[in-house]
């Protein structure tokens with residue numbers, strides 16, 4: 001048994017870790033043929049991509065996927081810790097699974113992902129969720145085959161979670177959930193320690209993949225007909241800093257842009273470390289999509305300081321405008337937290353004035369959620385939950401008007417869309433524009449998923465646009 005420990009998770013000494021190539025133990029390969037699995041994923045794109053590896057590992061063991069957990073021999077929850085409601089959803093699901101297990105004694109239940117890295121969650125599972133057969137964390141996903149097999153053989157609860165970064169493993173199998181768009185990890189972990197955030201504890205220290213491994217993966221994707229790659233990291237701008245003296249995110253982006261891939265996206269970029277070179281490269285290469293996610297979190301300098309965000313409203317705006325001015329047609333989206341401990345109406349108005357200036361193309365807005373073990377948890381807070389919810393509502397009303405306003409400007413223009421599929425009635429296609437807007441459209445010509453087509457925009461809505469293929 002290995003249990004997670006936050007005090008260890010917090011440490012950032014440059015302990016050595018190995019770079020290994022994954023190898024599946026031949027003794028368990030295809031051992032579970034005939035068995036089925038249900039995999040539920042919560043949280044961000046990084047978790048979604050981890051689930052693509054998890055599916056492939058399970059299928060290498062012989063499991064086949066089902067879409068209803070009632071039909072599964074194995075149910076695995078890949079969890080997220082970012083806010084309390086993500087937690088509650090996973091525990092709610094565990095409650096339903098407890099019921100199912102009482103009828104189906106052989107059902108295997110596993111939990112992994114960010115919640116598995118939390119000591120209090122693991123304690124709760126040990127105490128109150130004894131029916132969970134195995135738990136593993138974000139640092140040892142590659143050990144899933146052995147942990148699962150041990151849980152079956154020993155019929156004892158297996159808890160195998162490392163508190164800190166383990167080895168960086170290349171060559172994990174992957175079953176991608178989309179035939180044309182692919183996620184590619186470039187950096188793991190986060191060293192920023194924003195005071196509200198749990199990610200640095202659940203994902204560990206920043207570790208970049210070697211550029212050769214990234215480029216090789218993308219080369220293979222191009223060969224397989226993928227049209228779009230999204231480079232993933234909690235903070236992609238930190239790419240390379242832990243690994244190279246003179247090679248960073250701007251260099252990586254440029255090298256990828258020179259490969260034959262039609263669309264490149266990346267997320268998430270913290271305003272810190274967003275270099276001029278990055279902006280220049282994004283503006284220069286037409287296959288780097290003009291779409292930047294630039295989380296601001298708050299417009300109040302006092303709150304930004306308490307959040308540990310390392311920038312001021314003014315320096316954020318300077319960067320924002322530099323990006324807008326340098327990258328033609330760029331769309332900028334953001335994340336905002338309202339109700340951070342101590343945020344008063346004046347601070348909130350600073351956020352409102354910032355969104356009025358930035359007129360974001362998209363924004364993900366949240367009410368602050370206390371995460372156990374983070375510094376913000378200890379801050380004094382006099383604002384009621386009700387008031388925070390009310391601030392969120394006021395903020396959403398304003399940001400929504402800008403989504404619509406920006407979309408309306410596109411009516412009558414032609415945008416490039418990567419065709420992803422059709423709606424249920426099959427009378428309309430859908431896909432995303434270069435600026436990452438959802439486009440629903442018709443076509444008189446025959447078109448296929450994976451095509452990139454020119455769509456004339458005919459109508460604008462808050463969260464999507466309508467159009468027709470030219």
Ligand code: SAH
Pocket residue numbers: 082083196197198199234235268269270295297335336337366367368369370371
């Ligand atoms: N690495 C990214 C953010 C990843 S988490 C970045 O820094 O840009 C995604 C978003 O969740 C954050 O941008 C933040 O807005 C929100 N978030 C994180 N912790 C939160 C908390 N404790 N309460 C509410 N929202 C939170």
Ligand code: SF4
Pocket residue numbers: 190191192193194197198199200234235270
């Ligand atoms: Fe969390 Fe901040 Fe790291 Fe983003 S940069 S993952 S908000 S600690």
Ligand code: F3S
Pocket residue numbers: 042043044045046047079080081082113114198199202203
């Ligand atoms: Fe959630 Fe972990 Fe992603 S906490 S947002 S799944 S990194």
